Amino acid sequence: RKEVEQDPGPFNVPEGATVAFNCTYSNSASQSFFWYRQDCRKEPKLLMSVYSSGNEDGRFTAQLNRASQYISLLIRDSKLSDSATYLCVVILIKAAGNKLTFGGGTRVLVKP
Amino acid sequence: DGGITQSPKYLFRKEGQNVTLSCEQNLNHDAMYWYRQDPGQGLRLIYYSQIVNDFQKGDIAEGYSVSREKKESFPLTVTSAQKNPTAFYLCASSILGGRGNSNQPQHFGDGTRLSIL
Numbered sequence: 622r623k624e625v626e627q628d629p630g631p632f633n634v635p636e637g638a639t640v641a642f643n644c645t646y647s648n649s650a651s652q653s654f655f656w657y658r659q660d661c662r663k664e665p666k667l668l669m670s671v672y673s674s675g676n677e678d679g680r681f682t683a684q685l686n687r688a689s690q691y692i693s694l695l696i697r698d699s700k701l702s703d704s705a706t707y708l709c710v711v712i713l714i715k716a717a718g719n720k721l722t723f724g725g726g727t728r729v730l731v732k733p
Numbered sequence: 734d735g736g737i738t739q740s741p742k743y744l745f746r747k748e749g750q751n752v753t754l755s756c757e758q759n760l761n762h763d764a765m766y767w768y769r770q771d772p773g774q775g776l777r778l779i780y781y782s783q784i785v786n787d788f789q790k791g792d793i794a795e796g797y798s799v800s801r802e803k804k805e806s807f808p809l810t811v812t813s814a815q816k817n818p819t820a821f822y823l824c825a826s827s828i829l830g831g832r833g834n835s836n837q838p839q840h841f842g843d844g845t846r847l848s849i850l
Binding site: 629662665666667670712724 | 768773774775776777778821823835836837838839840841842843844
């Protein structure tokens, strides 16, 4: 099993609809979580951190489910500009040095 | 403007040649990282550094080398030993969290695309 897994998609989403997808992680001791957005042939850009209590930033909501070991990202009222690949990042804090792992990304295509 | 600058944007390597990718940041971040991304895949860590004059291997360090002589700079050399160097290379930096742990989000440069001639 991969340390961090994402459904590669693509998720085809009508403009204005809601889309949600998950990122599962294998190590229950993982402590920090982030969502990044990556446009085609561009660098990843930080979208939002994921807090234990869940957090919202405009149309984006991130949740953490420690019991089931996954984080989720929900996009409401999808815009054409939301089309991108969404990467999750999971950080495992270790005394010998933290381990940061990227998921393979979930591709989202928002269509008119 | 603070940020991370990678150069060049595109690079071509001849067989048997070493090439060096530049990464400079003016964010005053202690930690810097190099990743490789292959088409349709996630990022894989090559090397990282949390302090000047110190760096550690990531998951795919073979065929690569780095140096960290200055806080602002973390160049990556792709050596001739790296037989499949064609990829998108991304440099990132972050502040260090508590106890010097890198649990903070990373900020990326806009990448270098390396291809074989």
